[in-house]
Amino acid sequence: MLASTVSSKILRAIAVKEGFHFEETLTGFKWMGNRADQLINQGKSVLFAFEEAIGYMCCPFVLDKDGVSAAVIAAEMASYLATKDVTLTQQLSSIFNKYGYHISKNSYFICYDQETIKSLFEALRNYDGQNTYPKLCGKFQVTGVRDLTTGYDNNQTDNKAILPTSKSSQMITFTFANGGVATMRTSGTEPKIKYYTELCAAPGNSDLEQLKKELDDLVSAIEENFFQPEKNKLQRKTE
Known part of the structure; x- marks a missing residue:
């Protein structure tokens, strides 16, 4: 997973605890997209990248911030949590409690x-x-x-x-x-x-x-x- 260096460090905290690879890049999706492409060509799976100024890369098919795929993933997450009677706010609190x-x-x-x-x-x-x-x-x-x-x-x-x-x-x-x-x-x-x-x-x-x-x-x-x-x-x- 990737984030720009001025973005929240929450993804780094999750990576430390869960064991997945995390990298920071310079500001802008051109840096994250290019780095994601390099990692994919090395045989790695890039699951997610985000930028502080609001932008998400949720799949390897669009190596840039993409609101369409982000909206679909967010809707899927909300739907899944609803089956467990958990709201998005409650899930965020759970993440903060676990990772800081x-x-x-x-x-x-x-x-x-x-x-x-x-x-x-x-x-x-x-x-x-x-x-x-x-x-x-x-x-x-x-x-x-x-x-x-x-x-x-x-x-x-x-x-x-x-x-x-x-x-x-x-x-x-x-x-x-x-x-x-x-x-x-x-x-x-x-x-x-x-x-x-x-x-x-x-x-x-x-x-x-x-x-x-x-x-x-x-x-x-x-x-x-x-x-x-x-x-x-x-x-x-x-x-």
Whole structure:
């Protein structure tokens, strides 16, 4: 199964427990579709792929997001669950209870100045001196950094990112000790610096209100310490 790197990590959590192969790709179904094609040509079965911005690939016949097949699969799932007197909401709760709650919060800042954007990301790459990334974000400990602009990833033994890199775009992912994950990246089509955050709770931790508060606190710390909207004159998202 596949997901883009800015999508929920729930599929990864399921893979760890159930033993199937899971991979992340860069953002966009062109990456997932091409990787699925490679895996199929290797004799593997690709069952599912999804993207944070809503899109599902549910069968190997259409290697792209496809609402028709997704609707059919969703209807089949609802019908099957109905025979067991289980609603979709109840099934989702069952998944969270078994694999851990995953809650996300995504947004963006607007910035028209390319030099400001570059300076913001360079500051993160030289946080406490040259070529040093943040170890803390407010009260939250940073345990992992992957920079797909420079190709750095301290989760790998050689510190080299596995996913393709691009110096023409900015993208850094931070992993936190509390189970939080945050990706900051520039948009290729709009004057936006986007962020995707998620709190991946351990199975058994079902205090949803506390988890939401912890994610809100993490997002506030990221905005204050990493984005610094006042200093960088960033415009917040307006509804």
